[in-house]
Amino acid sequence: MxxxxxxxxxxxxxxxxxxxxxxxxxxxxxxxxxxxxxxxxxxxxxxxxxxxxxxxxxxxxxxxxxxxxxxxxxxxxxxxxxxxxxxxxxxxxxxxxxxxxxxxxxxxxLNMQPQIYLKLTTTTQPAPPYRLEAVGDFSMVGYSRFIPSNGLEDPFNVPDFLEDLKSDGRLDELVKYNDRSPHDIYVVRCPLDQGLEIFIGVPSERMPSHLENRYLDKRQYAMFNLQGEIDYAVSDAWHYIETTLQFSIPYVRNTLYLEVYPFDFSFEDSFTKIQLGIPLDDEEM
Structure with a gap:
């Protein structure tokens, strides 16, 4: 609310x-x-x-x-x-x-835009499936990108970053360092006071000097199983979360959000399987 x-x-x-x-x-x-x-x-x-x-x-x-x-x-x-x-x-x-x-x-x-006033409404739209899962307690290596506040209204920041890493071969090199479970590509969004940090990496025990490293603390997430085009699947899930889920499940803002992609993801595949992790407030669960 x-x-x-x-x-x-x-x-x-x-x-x-x-x-x-x-x-x-x-x-x-x-x-x-x-x-x-x-x-x-x-x-x-x-x-x-x-x-x-x-x-x-x-x-x-x-x-x-x-x-x-x-x-x-x-x-x-x-x-x-x-x-x-x-x-x-x-x-x-x-x-x-x-x-x-x-x-x-x-x-x-004329395309006249009236002032908007918000109100609550009901919906019969089914919720995308999700499960409660403890995720984290492992180190990662990868690359980060800072998005300043004036660039946050671009909905394709994550897909663009993934595409840059994939097109220049850095993503393929990164996957070689995934020497521990889970064997997936992790996208971590970290909201900041002046923008957003996006970190793309893989779980790894090795820490090569040319890569950045992060440690993902273990915590409870609502993990959504998504399927669709990379550019839109996550946004569609967030629409449901922001407009409906917030009233029924205590999720935490201003902390880390996860997206998990398979190694063989493709921008041309309209059925890519993606996991979206939303951190939960343990005290209210």
Whole structure:
């Protein structure tokens, strides 16, 4: 329930700052959520990223002003802190599908975004299967990538990192160091105050100097068995978790989240088997 309140707070904050520059870090500081969790929860619950909602509302209000008044384009561009009229007209046309000069003659074609208010609803959609499992207590070697706050609204950060490692051969080399169980590729997401660290590695007893190492503490996870395209399977599961599961199972935010991939995963395979691990609050289980 708390996350719903925080997303509503984020919506109100955006509405109160539509004439200012968008900054995910400032927004996350205000609602006291990590940038990663705010961006993800907002997207899964609202259906669009915080930045997309911010831009849609700004351009909706700008369209309303153009329709109802004779305000000059240059004045509206300045009001919304655009560098010039052309930059404003470009964004306006890209979003609405018509130019600012066509607003009064083609107002029925405007893509108006009303302010969003959240409410709870029921669903009959079945939950993706998951099991409770203790995972961890082993060391890993691999590679990490830091994603700053302004890059967190890209839903393909993990697939892009995996593809980079796979295309240049580093992933194949990494698999050779998997000298202990479990024999899988682990993706660990670690939310930070200023962004997100993604670590991709394998369980290993060896610690070669050219690789980074991490130790995964043992803890209880809800492990979801997923199947689908790598770019979308995890996002679909998170949608259910953020909108439904949070009300029935005590999972922990601002800690490590796991994705487990088989060695032979493929970006072309629409039936890739993936495990998603969500850490649980042991005290409330």
């Amino acid at each position: 708390d996350v719903i309140k925080k997303i509503q707070q984020a919506i109100v904050y955006i509405e109160d700052h539509l004439y200012e520059s968008y900054d995910l870090q400032q927004l996350s500081d205000y609602v006291e959520m990590s940038p990663y969790h705010l961006a993800q929860s907002f997207l899964m619950i609202v259906g669009q990223s915080p930045e997309s909602y911010y831009n849609a509302r700004r351009l909706t209000i700008a369209a309303r002003e153009l329709k109802q008044s004779n305000t000059r384009l240059i004045d509206i561009a300045k009001k919304y802190h655009y560098s010039d009229v052309n930059a404003f007209a470009h964004d306006f046309s890209d979003y609405h599908g018509i130019s600012p000069l066509q607003v009064k003659t083609k107002s029925d074609e």
